[in-house]
Amino acid sequence: MAAEAVNPFDTAREQIDIVADLLGLDGGVREVLRHPKRELTVSFPVRMDGGDLEVFTGFRVEYNMARGPCKGGIRFHPGVTLDEVRALAAWMTWKCAVVNIPYGGAKGGVVVDPARLSRGELERLTRRYATEISPIIGPEMDIPAPDVNTDSQTMAWIIDTYSMQKGFAVPGVVTGKPVSLGGSEGRGDATGRGVACVIREGARDAGVRVRDASVAIQGFGNVGGATARILHDEQHARIVAISDVRGGIYRREGLDPHAVEAHRNATGSVVGFPGTTPVSNDALLELAVDILVPAALENQITARNADRIQAKIIGEGANGPTLPAADQILFEKKVVVLPDVLANAGGVTVSYFEWAQNIEGYYWSLETVNERLNEVMVRSYSAIRDLGRERQVHLRTAAYILAFDRVVEAMRARGTYP
Numbered sequence: 001m002a003a004e005a006v007n008p009f010d011t012a013r014e015q016i017d018i019v020a021d022l023l024g025l026d027g028g029v030r031e032v033l034r035h036p037k038r039e040l041t042v043s044f045p046v047r048m049d050g051g052d053l054e055v056f057t058g059f060r061v062e063y064n065m066a067r068g069p070c071k072g073g074i075r076f077h078p079g080v081t082l083d084e085v086r087a088l089a090a091w092m093t094w095k096c097a098v099v100n101i102p103y104g105g106a107k108g109g110v111v112v113d114p115a116r117l118s119r120g121e122l123e124r125l126t127r128r129y130a131t132e133i134s135p136i137i138g139p140e141m142d143i144p145a146p147d148v149n150t151d152s153q154t155m156a157w158i159i160d161t162y163s164m165q166k167g168f169a170v171p172g173v174v175t176g177k178p179v180s181l182g183g184s185e186g187r188g189d190a191t192g193r194g195v196a197c198v199i200r201e202g203a204r205d206a207g208v209r210v211r212d213a214s215v216a217i218q219g220f221g222n223v224g225g226a227t228a229r230i231l232h233d234e235q236h237a238r239i240v241a242i243s244d245v246r247g248g249i250y251r252r253e254g255l256d257p258h259a260v261e262a263h264r265n266a267t268g269s270v271v272g273f274p275g276t277t278p279v280s281n282d283a284l285l286e287l288a289v290d291i292l293v294p295a296a297l298e299n300q301i302t303a304r305n306a307d308r309i310q311a312k313i314i315g316e317g318a319n320g321p322t323l324p325a326a327d328q329i330l331f332e333k334k335v336v337v338l339p340d341v342l343a344n345a346g347g348v349t350v351s352y353f354e355w356a357q358n359i360e361g362y363y364w365s366l367e368t369v370n371e372r373l374n375e376v377m378v379r380s381y382s383a384i385r386d387l388g389r390e391r392q393v394h395l396r397t398a399a400y401i402l403a404f405d406r407v408v409e410a411m412r413a414r415g416t417y418p
Helices: 008-023 027-033 082-098 119-136 152-166 190-206 222-233 257-267 281-285 324-332 346-360 366-391 395-414
Strands: 038-047 053-064 070-077 104-111 142-146 214-218 238-244 247-250 277-279 291-294 313-315 336-338
Touching: 008 027, 008 082, 008 324, 008 395, 027 395, 038 082, 038 119, 053 070, 053 082, 053 119, 070 082, 070 346, 082 104, 082 346, 082 395, 104 119, 104 142, 119 152, 142 152, 142 346, 190 222, 190 291, 190 313, 190 336, 190 346, 190 366, 214 222, 214 281, 222 238, 222 257, 222 291, 238 257, 238 281, 247 281, 324 336, 336 395, 346 366, 366 395
Parallel strands: 070 104, 070 142, 214 238, 214 291, 291 313, 313 336
Antiparallel strands: 038 053, 053 104, 238 247, 247 277
């Protein structure tokens, strides 16, 4: 994906400063919000299949735990940096506060291209990374989850590694794990389901009919794929464009995301799906569609291309896909931007459900999980919409105001130790 070369932590801090100014936060509180509470950088060896040792670098950042234990995914990607992980941990903090679940924010990552590793190498890397960060994770402290290029199998390896160190099973150390190990029904599609839910609510308020609405989705991983399926199957939208890291496809009449997924699984990419026209990731963002879902990486919508965005609604499946300068351009164009800290909070919401089920030892049905997720997303969207109207600000700023109010209230109630 072509992304503008902007430090994501600079973006996160700029967003913090914008809202801190609006709220009139004093300098001390502002500085706490601008800095991670704790960050760990580790370098560790992994024995490769050929017998050689290779050293990898990993990170875990715990941004703020005023409202509860930290929560955030782990990504495996060659472009991972400490500042990226810091930014993602900050966004997780606000995201948890937006949907009002009792977590702080964290994030982790390893600098690696998992596509070049065998399954055995990937398992050894995961277990060693888990061991390196084990002093600061745990059900009461910091609970990882899947993110880019990690999945339920990755979480299973972490559970086993952590549990072997403790001497007993600790299923609550991660979320997004297999159901057979205490995972929650519905967790796999939760982020995409949350995006689709918020799009439905935002479209209703914007006077856009989701049924038969044209949708372009940048990024066809777990989030983009689930969003596409749910919009297509349950809301009867018309998915006209889909892309992945190799490129995109377009068909005005619409695409069956299930068929595209099967093609991707067979060939390694959505590119070349029969009966479609090629489209680049950059061009996909500027298509004449009703709804745009950036579900890839950060820094995709910038001041350079925001005025060419034609969508009426943007539902952010990715973290940080829109830069602050672009937000203002889109607001002035009356494009409804459903911000990441709300739109993609379905994953952490169901992660919270999973954690609660692990603690309780009682597990819910898929119908119960989806019903409760819908309640959280609708309630959170409504609160942000109303605040945005009241303060005459776009929805991202409204979401941050709500999140900051909740985080700062918790910080002030706890006080400063010692």
